[in-house]
Amino acid sequence: MSKVRVLVGTKKGAFILTADGKRQNWKITGPHFAGWEMYHLKGSPVDPNRIYASQTSGWFGQVIQRSDDGGKTWNTPDGAPPPTPGEFPKGESNKFVYEGDVGKHLWYDGTPHPWEFKRIWHIEPSTTDSDTAYAGAEDAALFKTTDGGKTWKELSGLRQAKSQLWQPGAGGMAVHTILLDPKNEQRIYVAISAGGCFRTDDGGKTWKPITKGLKSPYELPDPDAEVGHCVHRIALHPSKPDVLFMQKHWDVLRSDNAGDQWNEVSGNLPTDFGFPIDVNFNEPETIYVVPITSDSLHYPPEGKLRVYRSKTGGNDWEPLTKGLPQKDCYVNVLRDAMAVDQLDTCGIYFGTTGGQVYGSPDGGNTWNTLARDLPAVYSVEVQTLP
Amino acid sequence: MIRVVLPFHLRNLARVDGEVSLEVPGPATIGTLLDTLEAQYPALRGTIRDHHTLKRRPFLRFFACKADWSLEPPETSLPEAVTKGTEPFLIVGAMAGG
Numbered sequence: 001m002s003k004v005r006v007l008v009g010t011k012k013g014a015f016i017l018t019a020d021g022k023r024q025n026w027k028i029t030g031p032h033f034a035g036w037e038m039y040h041l042k043g044s045p046v047d048p049n050r051i052y053a054s055q056t057s058g059w060f061g062q063v064i065q066r067s068d069d070g071g072k073t074w075n076t077p078d079g080a081p082p083p084t085p086g087e088f089p090k091g092e093s094n095k096f097v098y099e100g101d102v103g104k105h106l107w108y109d110g111t112p113h114p115w116e117f118k119r120i121w122h123i124e125p126s127t128t129d130s131d132t133a134y135a136g137a138e139d140a141a142l143f144k145t146t147d148g149g150k151t152w153k154e155l156s157g158l159r160q161a162k163s164q165l166w167q168p169g170a171g172g173m174a175v176h177t178i179l180l181d182p183k184n185e186q187r188i189y190v191a192i193s194a195g196g197c198f199r200t201d202d203g204g205k206t207w208k209p210i211t212k213g214l215k216s217p218y219e220l221p222d223p224d225a226e227v228g229h230c231v232h233r234i235a236l237h238p239s240k241p242d243v244l245f246m247q248k249h250w251d252v253l254r255s256d257n258a259g260d261q262w263n264e265v266s267g268n269l270p271t272d273f274g275f276p277i278d279v280n281f282n283e284p285e286t287i288y289v290v291p292i293t294s295d296s297l298h299y300p301p302e303g304k305l306r307v308y309r310s311k312t313g314g315n316d317w318e319p320l321t322k323g324l325p326q327k328d329c330y331v332n333v334l335r336d337a338m339a340v341d342q343l344d345t346c347g348i349y350f351g352t353t354g355g356q357v358y359g360s361p362d363g364g365n366t367w368n369t370l371a372r373d374l375p376a377v378y379s380v381e382v383q384t385l386p
Numbered sequence: 387m388i389r390v391v392l393p394f395h396l397r398n399l400a401r402v403d404g405e406v407s408l409e410v411p412g413p414a415t416i417g418t419l420l421d422t423l424e425a426q427y428p429a430l431r432g433t434i435r436d437h438h439t440l441k442r443r444p445f446l447r448f449f450a451c452k453a454d455w456s457l458e459p460p461e462t463s464l465p466e467a468v469t470k471g472t473e474p475f476l477i478v479g480a481m482a483g484g
Contacts, residue, residue, distance in 0.1 A: 035395060059445040059479045060395060060433040076399070076429045095437040 009038035136175030155204035210259030265314020276338035323367030351377025417460030
């Protein structure tokens with residue numbers, strides 16, 4: 001029987017939740033890296049035992065961890081002392097250096113400000129090679145490793161896409177979403193908070209903004225600007241990688257042409273502000289969001305935690321509430337804190353800033369509490385194992 | 387041998403318990419101590435000093451012999467009590483406050 005492994009990054013460590021294919025009885029291990037902010041963990045689709053993790057701290061900076069046994073043990077890639085005495089160790093797995101002239105982006109006061117590396121928000125392992133992965137950084141940039149995380153090199157073409165106009169929002173300015181087109185290795189999408197959405201069709205050498213149709217009248221002086229939109233999350237289904245779904249600061253949108261044109265599909269949502277968005281593994285037009293009251297009130301409307309599902313790729317939405325708290329709930333669900341499994345009845349999972357992890361084994365119809373009292377959840381990823 | 391006390395999280399990262407003992411080659415300065423520490427425990431590279439600039443991370447402090455050495459330049463010689471191992475060199479996480 002298949003198994004499911006849920007990788008949970010929190011404000012104070014990482015946790016791994018496992019269950020069989022019924023997804024009713026869950027075992028929790030952790031905290032791994034106790035006390036550290038775990039922004040993201042994700043397994044390689046090629047080798048599920050290989051998991052990359054971003055471990056970060058205001059005191060000690062960025063650390064990259066890697067497991068090659070499904071999360072039982074972890075190592076900093078290339079962290080061992082060199083075999084030859086006197087040789088200086090490389091130890092570069094946490095070295096993220098912007099390429100060339102570091103350049104400047106807009107600062108909060110409108111003045112140019114040099115790029116400063118702060119942390120890795122998201123790691124996206126390659127769909128074809130377990131040694132290759134992409135890392136999204138704050139300040140916004142994309143890095144790539146081809147040696148299992150030992151060294152990282154910036155794909156600096158991204159910052160040629162009008163980055164002098166990118167400006168951090170209150171949450172910083174980070175590459176938080178990386179989508180790899182499973183049918184075209186040369187095509188990658190990234191989303192940047194307060195930067196926008198971008199696409200490369202040549203493996204990361206050159207990038208262009210893909211924001212036509214986005215409107216941000218309350219965030220930008222020009223609502224139709226090419227860059228600067230606060231894109232919260234984008235998602236695609238692997239069978240239809242030209243169809244993209246987006247949860248923006250405000251508005252839920254879709255594109256049917258790889259981001260060249262976006263159309264709003266917020267429809268009957270109670271509010272179209274929110275952070276995560278994801279797609280059912282078995283139904284490419286079934287999508288999920290978690291509406292949040294507003295940009296000023298980061299909790300669910302009316303204190304009711306509701307996932308909304310659209311089976312029509314947007315516009316027509318239904319609330320999913322069975323098993324979720326329907327009163328006095330004032331948590332948030334962050335952008336990387338929702339994921340789906342690949343079983344026949346798709347499982348949906350999300351974590352909250354209140355430390356709960358919820359899972360649905362039936363596409364969202366019913367929900368179970370998988371963990372109740374973890375630290376604030378930053379990220380949730382799911383591995384479906386044989 | 388120079389004794390170095392690491393904060394909790396860096397001890398975990400380096401996988402050591404208690405103090406670390408270092409044989410620092412040549413003149414023992416703050417900089418050569420950190421070079422030796424990172425050579426012996428590569429997982430610590432980038433966590434005490436910035437990879438690129440080699441500047442001390444702002445929320446870490448260096449204490450020794452009841453004095454704060456955090457703002458001294460890296461070429462500063464370590465006090466004799468530290469080089470002889472009678473006093474440890476402390477790398478300390480700054481208080482979070484609150």
